[in-house]
Amino acid sequence: MSPLLNTPVTITDKIFVELRQQIVNGEIVAGAKLSEVELAQKNTVSRAVIREAINRLTACHLVERKANIGARVVTLTAVGLQELYQVREALEGMAARLAAHHMQDDELAELRTLLDNHQQQVQKDENYYQAAGDDDFHYHIILGSHNQHLITMLLDGIYHLSRMYRVQFGMSGPRVKQAFDEHKQIVQAIINRDPELAELLMRRHIVGTKNSVNSERLDNIPKT
Amino acid sequence: MSPLLNTPVTITDKIFVELRQQIVNGEIVAGAKLSEVELAQKNTVSRAVIREAINRLTACHLVERKANIGARVVTLTAVGLQELYQVREALEGMAARLAAHHMQDDELAELRTLLDNHQQQVQKDENYYQAAGDDDFHYHIILGSHNQHLITMLLDGIYHLSRMYRVQFGMSGPRVKQAFDEHKQIVQAIINRDPELAELLMRRHIVGTKNSVNSERLDNIPKT
DNA sequence: AACGCGTATATTGTCGACATTTTAAGCCAT
DNA sequence: ATGGCTTAAAATGTCGACAATATACGCGTT
Known part of the structure; x- marks a missing residue:
């Protein structure tokens, strides 16, 4: 793999x-x-x-x-970013749902450790979080789905394009604290083995990120 | 394109x-x-x-x-098929949602014509339907999403693998009539501009297809 | 007879060159 | 000067050959 x-x-x-x-x-x-x-x-x-x-x-x-x-x-456009987030909403929502079904106890323990580390990072240096922490979190959820197609499509396919948008538009934003809280909720739903809630929360999380981005930096994007 | x-x-x-x-x-x-x-x-x-x-x-x-x-x-396995349907559920559900948002009137007219033709086919020759009709229907919904990423991932990526499973396991099944009714409901939701219902119905439709397949032919699939 | 080692063979990875298509330039005609 | 045609240049598409890696075979040893 x-x-x-x-x-x-x-x-x-x-x-x-x-x-x-x-x-x-x-x-x-x-x-x-x-x-x-x-x-x-x-x-x-x-x-x-x-x-x-x-x-x-x-x-x-x-x-x-x-x-x-x-x-x-590829050229980065506003609609392109929008479409990308829609795909992520669908796929990562499903990933969260499946993670609630299939994640093993040791994986959950890892995820919890990850969150604890992130919490400390958030309190100190906010920049770190969005840079690596968010990616790490989503990365773990995706792997937790135990769905090989999903994993391949997201990690090999969409992941890097997502990062390309983020890097080149420098999205860090004020959502750091809120995003972390949302992560915590998602993890809790997974621990509770509540697939539907996990999916719902993940989709909201991604939609929230999308909207915050759209209202921030969308003007910097060159014409279609 | x-x-x-x-x-x-x-x-x-x-x-x-x-x-x-x-x-x-x-x-x-x-x-x-x-x-x-x-x-x-x-x-x-x-x-x-x-x-x-x-x-x-x-x-x-x-x-x-x-x-x-x-x-x-690739080797075709029971879990592989399951995973494929999960990805389709996520992506095509989103496609139906977006179609309810973005499909133009002329596209909707086309879709309606498609359904009418299928209805006649269903009454005559049941085999035809699952062979081409189902694909056509999903094809139209996917294009109706107007999301280039979604379209590419589904049509270039997953579509053919889906057909590979269907062809090689000869899934036709007794769901012909029911699937058609579900298609009609989905189209109605799209016409009503009801994105959430369209997504819900599409996901149910795909889950239903998955389950009917699983209980039918799953034994023919060679060992993992 | 079974196991490990070394060699031989076959397959994939990489390279440079030729063929074909696109793009650009130049020329002629209007 | 502008527009279209012809021709030259550059880029991609395709090919055959060499290099590196993996597989298969055979030999010798225990």
């Missing part, structure tokens, strides 16, 4: 991870064209490697490719 | 579509190894073409690839 592909075995894996990070961080700017020859020279690898890496990025929805024309980094 | 890629422009497109169909129909049996050289010879194309096609199939969750070892067609 290699959801995040932390141990790249082949050269293509390595290039893929590097390009993905550069795209998410905006080092390769949104909307930019990905020239195969240029990237091949810059990374000192064959075009075949670049091609395969680009194909994987396409599967992650980070890149769009047109036949005989080329590949471009 | 090429959700189904009906007009393959490049050779790789053509091979990809062909392989996908062969896999869905079971001509390439589930669990089989996909040898690159063998497929290259058999189709009179380069290995590069085969490789790229296999990569796309991997993105569709029809094939699993391990580095330095090779690619195998």
Whole structure:
């Protein structure tokens, strides 16, 4: 199982991870064209490697490719962000529901420890939280669903695009404390083995995040 | 926009579509190894073409690839089917919700026409319905969501795997009439612009289909 | 006879070159 | 000057060959 592909075995894996990070961080700017020859020279690898890496990025929805024309980094738009949150609402809501069914006791213990750590972080340094804490939380819930399709779609597919929006628009926001409380409620529902409540709360949590983002920084997004 | 890629422009497109169909129909049996050289010879194309096609199939969750070892067609299992339906429940439920928001009048008219045709088919030949009618219905709802991510994930990603299960296990079942009635209810909710009811009904519809399948043919599925 | 080691074979990963398509430039005609 | 056609350049698509890795076989040892 290699959801995040932390141990790249082949050269293509390595290039893929590097390009993905550069795209998410905006080092390769949104909307930019990905020239195969240029990237091949810059990374000192064959075009075949670049091609395969680009194909994987396409599967992650980070890149769009047109036949005989080329590949471009996706452009970040207001509606795109909206649509992404809608998909997350559906999938992560289901993940929370399934987590309430399937999470083992040791997983729950881990989740609790995670929350405790986050609580301390929230009281000290608010910035840390949104950066890593939120991701960690959702990450655990997703894995807790024990649904391989769900896990793959979210972690390999949508996760990085989500981070790309967050990084490039610098969403941190005043929702830190509230989001943490919502996390606590979700965990409680899971511990209580209440799938429907867990799903409901997770969906509200994501919708809340979406709305807070929309009212904050939406104007910075370039025209469609 | 090429959700189904009906007009393959490049050779790789053509091979990809062909392989996908062969896999869905079971001509390439589930669990089989996909040898690159063998497929290259058999189709009179380069290995590069085969490789790229296999990569796309991997993105569709029809094939699993391990580095330095090779690619195998996914194996169909009872839990895999269960998980697939859970993902569909989440995504198509959201699609129905969004369709109630965003479907235009002309799209609704099309949907109504579709239902009328299906009604006639149901009264005559029950087999036809599950074969094409159900797919058509869900297809329209998904497109009606007007959410590009949702559309891509479902039509490019999950749709074919769903069909693979259905084709290879020959699910037709006695739910034909009931499923049609459920479709009618969903459409009515969409026409009434009632997103929550539309989502609720769609989720019930999919859960119902899942349960009817599970009690029918689940035994035919080979061991995990 | 069974186990482990080393070699041979087959398969995947990577590379450079050719073919085809798109894009850009230049020229001619109006 | 502008518009369209022809041609040159660059990019993607496809190919065959080499390199690296995994699998299979055979041998020797216990």
